[in-house]
Amino acid sequence: MILSIPLIIALAVAGALAGLLGALVGIGGGLIVVPVLVLGFGVDIKIAIASSLIAVVASSTASGSVYIGKGLTNLRLGMLLEVATTIGGITGGLIAVYISPTVISALFAILMMVTCVLILKTKDPVKRTTMTEFQSASELAKEDVGKLSGSYYDPYLKENIHYDVKNVPLGSFLSFFAGVLSGLLGVGGGFIKVPAMALGMKVPMKVAAATSNLMIGVTAISSLFVYFARGYVQPIIAAPVALGVVGGALYGTSLAQKVSPKLLRKIFAAILVIVAVQMVFKALGVSVGR
């Protein structure tokens, strides 16, 4: 594959749109990057997954550093769950090396359908509008040494929120599963980790979202190392996508404060269904107009 300057710009724009949409509807860019590369640019699915993982690491690092600055990330909880996600990530990465692209495409289509349902069911994702004000209160956030519990100051409730962490085995099990999906399909897996922490482990939603965001980077590299060592990384494809995703995600985070996500989520869900069907056709070897 020869990449002309217009093609590289197209990859960067595709990455930017993935990052933008991902930030606006509250999912990572990986779910968009893989089908765009496979269906739009004719990239092999394993190379697309490796490129997506690089983009996922980049966007997680960018947004993760912002959340840390606001004092919402529970670093100890993140580290504990990363034991499970890294083992899951390695498992997923190794499975992906051996199974056929057809199976991966089919699994990806299923994942897109599931995400579509989750997006439509989401009523009130973490409000990015509240995040600016957390910056000033970040000095008050702390974690208890030797424990998973922590606290942060909520400027809206005007009180210090202290929380404990429950059901660690359940959270670890679900995190392992999120890691497998991340390594196998090149996604961040936040859609599993956030509810696992918020609903399963009784962690406040804002802390769960921030902690998941940071964890995604380590989860993704555990399988990215497998792809990178095996020669599935084509940096000239991955680099413009990663640059675009970071730019799009940063712009999307600021834009999210101004747009209503409700209609956007419905449009995005419809796009996911169409792309998922195309991925199934691709898996079955049926031409879809290319």
Added chain:
Amino acid sequence: MAGSTQAAASDRKLVQFFLRSGLVISMILMMMGLVVNMSTGYNEAVPVAMFELFDESLMLGDRLLGFGVLILSLTPAIRVITLTILWTREKDWKFVGISIVVITALIISVALGGHA
């Protein structure tokens, strides 16, 4: 209590610094690699494996791109190492042990990738 809060805030700032530095350096290397590849007309998509980054046959643009990907990949790992050091300073041995398990898993992933 105030002491531990201050320590937590400074720990977070240090972690934030490493994450941002890694991201910025990797993005600059990737942009430089793209510019070099485009200006030299060497723009074929070739796979670059982690262990081949020092091969003499690798073109400069691809090498820059590859190192950009490598530094980006190492950035979350450096965050884990930073926390291990910070928690060692706090004598939080339980979480030092947990972070060492994560580091070990990441080393295993590199080794398994090379031999898969």
